[in-house]
Amino acid sequence: MMDPSKTSGERSVYDIQQFLATSIPGTERVLCDELLELGFSGVRFNRGAIPFRGRWREGWRACLVSRIAQRIRVLLHRFPAPDEEALYAGVRAVDWRPFLSWRQTLSVGAFCRASSIRHSGFAALKVKDAIVDQIRGDGGKRPSVSREDPDVRVYLYLLKDRASIYLDLSGESLHRRGYRMETGEAPLRETLAAAILRLSEWDRTAPLVDPMCGSGTIAIEAALWASGRPPGLSRERFGFERWANFGDKEERMMRELRGELRGGGSEKIPRILASDLDENVLKAARANARRAGVRISFKHRSVFDLQGDGTRKVLVTNPPYGVRLGTGPDFCRRVGSVFSRLHGWRICLLAGSPDYERSISLRPHRKIQLPNGDLNCDFLTYEIP
């Protein structure tokens, strides 16, 4: 990576970088545990996103190995920005040339809170102006903005008139692993599936069951986790691979890193059983599992035919909810009564309706609010006696 030591007037970001792993709200604790387990340095619990630090390669590694992070960002500059002039000047003080040339496209996102600049759209525009003015200054031509597929993604976080400028290493959100081409009606983000598996406290040795598996996300993420296979290996490219300074040397280093990580997986994983009532969605799930390279026992079966067989299993599922998927209180009650008969099992539900909690006569061992897209869900876990 080219020497970005001149990116900040206030502090050098050449050697050890300060990274930030963003997560779905409510999953920060498990993301923090995951990053610690994966051996990252400087990991600290923080609501909204987990900081860690290391050389550039550690940022690349995080993109490849974290199952729960949504995005990995690197801090370029932090400075006081009480007004638009200060914001513009602070962004211009960063040397953007290592990352961006006039041939490339960029996008700028912003979040403002408790600051004199209140409108995030306005703040993002100022940041964009400062960047393109610097690049234009060098050669006359300027990079253009792309909302859909930018080469370089910049993010401003403005809190109490203090600006932090981040560059996004991920590119597309990390939940896009590359294996899920086909989905059913309400697919779960892969990162959320990975987070609820960790929240379920599954030990990766007991058999795991998803009786309403849809496109198979929970089962596939479980198999990837149990086999220790890094989730990012099926992704063709990350955002940082499109930066101006990503040359032949960096490409070689990235190939080596991918190679090292590819060697680490294990073939021996516990039985993972996934079923669904909908044959078409099961076909999609099978194709997704094939692409992910994992072995799962799929079955066409109604959840109402699920029975215990005397061995302890962990059930993790995201049952249907609402009119669109044709469910109501009666469906939830019937599901609750099936689950209550699975003696000795641990039952974990990402429930989009309070009717599921009402349908099980036990107190949940754990209850956490998690957003699933636009829907607020409860993640509930039970130990069935």
Ligand SMILES: C[S@@+](CC[C@H](N)C(=O)[O-])C[C@H]1O[C@@H](n2cnc3c(N)ncnc32)[C@H](O)[C@@H]1O
């Ligand atoms: C919210 S979706 C699950 C989405 C899944 N987690 C994914 O990532 O694709 C709920 C699933 O429950 C299935 N379903 C509905 N009624 C069922 C029943 N009686 N038995 C089994 N599956 C059922 C639907 O076909 C749908 O695939």
